[in-house]
Amino acid sequence: MQLEINSYFITKWKSQVKKGLLEYIIMLLLKSKPCYGYELINEMNQFASLEIAEGTIYPLLNRLKKEKLVTSEWAEMETGIPRKYYKLTEEGIVHLEVMKQYFEALNLSITRITKE
């Protein structure tokens, strides 16, 4: 008997893994350089092979802004549509550090369990 993968389960799971981790990854990316929303979607896809929807990124960025972890600024382009650039605040950097510690500790535990 062939064991089949329940792709519905896996798809659902992947989407759940993104919850929280997305916020972390976005903040990591914003720490290295300010980005605009549409750009982040491409960066995520390229660097992390993570497909994310526009309906995910814009609410997320607004949440981070409301929490004062990022600031945004419109940038008029010489050519093309105006872009809203997001930048990590000092507070964002401090929070990112806490998140990093948590994630790395968690990650270590997972690695340990995996190798058991």
Next chain:
Amino acid sequence: MQLEINSYFITKWKSQVKKGLLEYIIMLLLKSKPCYGYELINEMNQFASLEIAEGTIYPLLNRLKKEKLVTSEWAEMETGIPRKYYKLTEEGIVHLEVMKQYFEALNLSITRITKE
């Protein structure tokens, strides 16, 4: 000016990180040995420093059972309250492998971005 940590944000974030990762960690633990629900809470706390509530673990185990990724079996104890032991199925092992690949790839990306 002192930069304060918004613990509410961090608490919320940690809870979000657990979404999805919890399912993965539980399955990893169950692969190494069959466990009962109450035991998993302690194992999680000990091995992963992850505090999880009972209202989290029992619905999660039932979901996994419904998806046929685990089976359960009552074990009458010589002494003490009966326990419901959960065990990863063959299907569960195969799914866990897919999840492992996804998580490790994601993890690699995060490491890369962090060091950028």
Next chain:
DNA sequence: GCTATGTACCTTGCATCGCTATGTAATTTC
């Protein structure tokens, strides 16, 4: 015996957040 604590299971309802779907508007390409 009786109370408190611990073990072990379960369920209801809320809050959060990724995603689909949809919309707007400007720009670029053919």
Next chain:
DNA sequence: GAAATTACATAGCGATGCAAGGTACATAGC
């Protein structure tokens, strides 16, 4: 001038961790 791309935004749905509440039995201390 039609189609595709860039770039933003929002409403509503679905999935899931958690607080809160419940049941039932076991054990330890008084």
